[in-house]
Amino acid sequence: GEQVEQLPSILRVQEGSSASINCTYENSASNYFPWYKQEPGENPKLIIDIRSNMERKQTQGLIVLLDKKAKRFSLHITDTQPGDSAMYFCAASAGGRALIFGTGTTVSVSP
Amino acid sequence: NAGVIQTPRHKVTGKGQEATLWCEPISGHSAVFWYRQTIVQGLEFLTYFRNQAPIDDSGMPKERFSAQMPNQSHSTLKIQSTQPQDSAVYLCASSHWGLSYEQYFGPGTRLTVL
Numbered sequence: 230g231e232q233v234e235q236l237p238s239i240l241r242v243q244e245g246s247s248a249s250i251n252c253t254y255e256n257s258a259s260n261y262f263p264w265y266k267q268e269p270g271e272n273p274k275l276i277i278d279i280r281s282n283m284e285r286k287q288t289q290g291l292i293v294l295l296d297k298k299a300k301r302f303s304l305h306i307t308d309t310q311p312g313d314s315a316m317y318f319c320a321a322s323a324g325g326r327a328l329i330f331g332t333g334t335t336v337s338v339s340p
Numbered sequence: 341n342a343g344v345i346q347t348p349r350h351k352v353t354g355k356g357q358e359a360t361l362w363c364e365p366i367s368g369h370s371a372v373f374w375y376r377q378t379i380v381q382g383l384e385f386l387t388y389f390r391n392q393a394p395i396d397d398s399g400m401p402k403e404r405f406s407a408q409m410p411n412q413s414h415s416t417l418k419i420q421s422t423q424p425q426d427s428a429v430y431l432c433a434s435s436h437w438g439l440s441y442e443q444y445f446g447p448g449t450r451l452t453v454l
Binding site (some may be wrong): 263278318 | 382385
């Protein structure tokens with residue numbers, strides 16, 4: 230199995246609150262899990278990633294958690310701002326090979 | 341660093357015509373990936389090269405689609421006899437394989453088949 234499931238598909242939050250997106254993967258060989266942010270008309274931009282030798286990574290208001298046993302990883306956006314409104318994609322790959330993407334989450338942050 | 345360069349940014353073809361899409365990876369990056377993005381199918385992997393050699397084309401439609409990487413500075417994706425269902429944004433990404441797994445995307449080519 231190569232699928233990556235991503236939920237929710239739509240997430241509406243108030244400015245200043247947190248937003249969480251969850252993904253699960255099937256391929257046990259997956260060891261790299263990036264997150265991409267895509268704004269309308271733009272290309273996906275890498276915002277944070279985590280490798281399988283870590284359980285948690287944090288950078289600039291973003292937290293990624295990885296649970297290898299459950300084959301689950303998640304993105305948490307803390308203190309959301311209107312500029313965080315975008316489509317977010319999770320992905321998984323084995324050893325730097327092809328990225329298998331989730332179906333995307335539209336995040337909308339309202340003032 | 342100019343990032344990944346893709347040309348053209350937009351291409352309109354008639355059904356049955358050929359389309360060739362170009363990608364220039366980030367200088368020094370040894371892996372080039374092609375993906376396709378549509379509303380219905382999302383982001384799909386097509387094929388990738390490492391050090392110019394084709395490694396995995398499991399996502400490529402077997403008919404009409406082909407990809408090449410004749411040198412380290414560019415790759416092409418060719419679609420023969422284009423069909424309306426080929427309409428999509430074709431995205432190229434590159435990575436410094438061996439040093440990092442990070443893939444950086446180009447701006448994409450929006451292909452519209454009439």
